[in-house]
Amino acid sequence: MVTREADLPGVGTKYSFPLTSGEQLVAVRHRVGHWEIARVDDEGQTTPLVTLAPKEAAELGRILSQRQEAEADARKQMLFEEFSMEWVTLDADSPLVGQTLRDAGVRARTGASVIAVLRSDSSIPSPPPDTSFLAGDTLVIIGGRNQVDRFIREYSSIAIDT
Amino acid sequence: MGPHLFEFALLFGVLGLAAAVSIWLRMPVVPLYIIAGLGIGSFVEKNEVAEFLGQLGVVFLLFSMGLEFSVGNLRREPKRFILPGTLDFAINFPVGVAAGFAFGSSWLDAVFLGGIVYMTSSAVVSQCISEFGRATRPETETLLAIMVFEDLVIAAYLVMISTLTGAAGEQRAVFVTLGLIALFLGALWLLAQRFQRPLARVISPGSEEGFTLALFAFVLLIASAALGVGLSGEVGAFLAGLVIGTTEHKERAASTLLPYRTLFAALFFISFGMSLDPGTFNEVIVPGVVLILAGLATKSIGGYLAGRAAGHPPMPSWVLGFSLIPKGEFSIVIAALAAKATGEQQIVALTGLYVLSLALLGPVAMREADRLSRWMRSLGGSKLAAPKGSAS
Numbered sequence: 001m002v003t004r005e006a007d008l009p010g011v012g013t014k015y016s017f018p019l020t021s022g023e024q025l026v027a028v029r030h031r032v033g034h035w036e037i038a039r040v041d042d043e044g045q046t047t048p049l050v051t052l053a054p055k056e057a058a059e060l061g062r063i064l065s066q067r068q069e070a071e072a073d074a075r076k077q078m079l080f081e082e083f084s085m086e087w088v089t090l091d092a093d094s095p096l097v098g099q100t101l102r103d104a105g106v107r108a109r110t111g112a113s114v115i116a117v118l119r120s121d122s123s124i125p126s127p128p129p130d131t132s133f134l135a136g137d138t139l140v141i142i143g144g145r146n147q148v149d150r151f152i153r154e155y156s157s158i159a160i161d162t
Numbered sequence: 163m164g165p166h167l168f169e170f171a172l173l174f175g176v177l178g179l180a181a182a183v184s185i186w187l188r189m190p191v192v193p194l195y196i197i198a199g200l201g202i203g204s205f206v207e208k209n210e211v212a213e214f215l216g217q218l219g220v221v222f223l224l225f226s227m228g229l230e231f232s233v234g235n236l237r238r239e240p241k242r243f244i245l246p247g248t249l250d251f252a253i254n255f256p257v258g259v260a261a262g263f264a265f266g267s268s269w270l271d272a273v274f275l276g277g278i279v280y281m282t283s284s285a286v287v288s289q290c291i292s293e294f295g296r297a298t299r300p301e302t303e304t305l306l307a308i309m310v311f312e313d314l315v316i317a318a319y320l321v322m323i324s325t326l327t328g329a330a331g332e333q334r335a336v337f338v339t340l341g342l343i344a345l346f347l348g349a350l351w352l353l354a355q356r357f358q359r360p361l362a363r364v365i366s367p368g369s370e371e372g373f374t375l376a377l378f379a380f381v382l383l384i385a386s387a388a389l390g391v392g393l394s395g396e397v398g399a400f401l402a403g404l405v406i407g408t409t410e411h412k413e414r415a416a417s418t419l420l421p422y423r424t425l426f427a428a429l430f431f432i433s434f435g436m437s438l439d440p441g442t443f444n445e446v447i448v449p450g451v452v453l454i455l456a457g458l459a460t461k462s463i464g465g466y467l468a469g470r471a472a473g474h475p476p477m478p479s480w481v482l483g484f485s486l487i488p489k490g491e492f493s494i495v496i497a498a499l500a501a502k503a504t505g506e507q508q509i510v511a512l513t514g515l516y517v518l519s520l521a522l523l524g525p526v527a528m529r530e531a532d533r534l535s536r537w538m539r540s541l542g543g544s545k546l547a548a549p550k551g552s553a554s
Binding site for chain 1: 298
């Protein structure tokens, strides 16, 4: 389906696409924000269908696109189940405290990756290998379910569930 | 200022009332502003301040028209507007010129009349489109394409008549004025292109006040510069709008001006109404009526042919024709330029009668367009041959 878009100078923007009935569905967004929707037959006769205030148009759009969104969400959910992302806060007695990312060999030992370090006053996204950890740091880790579980067992007793 | 305060209260009160009546009548507000002006003009002394506000109105109205002028995606489909636009021009402009000669005007006045007869009012038409729910109709696209074409013509036309008249009243060599316009446009363009960045830095994105005030200062500065070099302030403002429209500030300037535009348009049309003297209509009643009938006929037929040429069936083509009838701001501006150039007030009275009538009849014709076009068809409108090559 091809939607045609045309400027209506001084009025707004017009969108139209053919319906299976052979008519055209025409929606015009006025410059001031409201929408006018109509169908047009091949004789050029126009039947106005509805005029919508901006909020009403947004609601209609939400309803119409909801189903597709739900399907897309389900697909994302499925993919998400194959890996896991956790926020892990380091205790003072965690073996990681005082070590750098490289020395600890986090990746080699657990398979999980540290993608960010959150401190009270700053954050380090994609920490470089020489980042050293402090007690109280919250690490954002990502990996397969087993890898993330292993990380938590090795380095921390507290996992903040997302 | 003291005594004027009450007059202004009255002025804005009347404008507000006109707007309310327009909603009640489901009519566009422009003709009501003109009538309101006509009404208060007859018992309120016209003062300098009101006149000045009217001038301010026309400067900003023309600036925002230049600013919003956009060929848009018509550039990709040139035949959608070039053929219909040319037909509209070729049928209407010569009729105005011919009428001018028939009334025994000078050729300069005849050229002015051509423009006055030809230019449709964007202000009235776009309001009618929204008011009467016409935006979704296929012929409305062609209607607006024709309006864009008219805007292109008016830009060239304003420059041309400035050249013919020297606008300041004195007779100048044509090439001097043309050179001035070229220089003026060149300087404006350079200003807009070269100073975009420094300008953007001065007007920090957070400051709405800064932007609004700088924009106002800019428009008035350019308009007065145009006056200074002997062009008219209106033409300068329109050209400034066109140039700013090519820069990245276009959107922001347009949305900043939108609320003020309503105010300026109201002031412009009411001060036009106040400047009219109904007493002078008697002197121009015969040419006036001829001109009105000619305008009604040629705009409808020209619009019909343009619609057929763009591939619309007969009925929507008639609707298109009736939608081109409203006259307004451009005709008024041309008449003001003409009066300044020739020193004759007759053209102002004639235009006053013409614009007033068609600003009133136009929206009525547009509202009743469906009924009228059925009527035209049963009257044998189908005998009017569609131009060759038109597809339906």
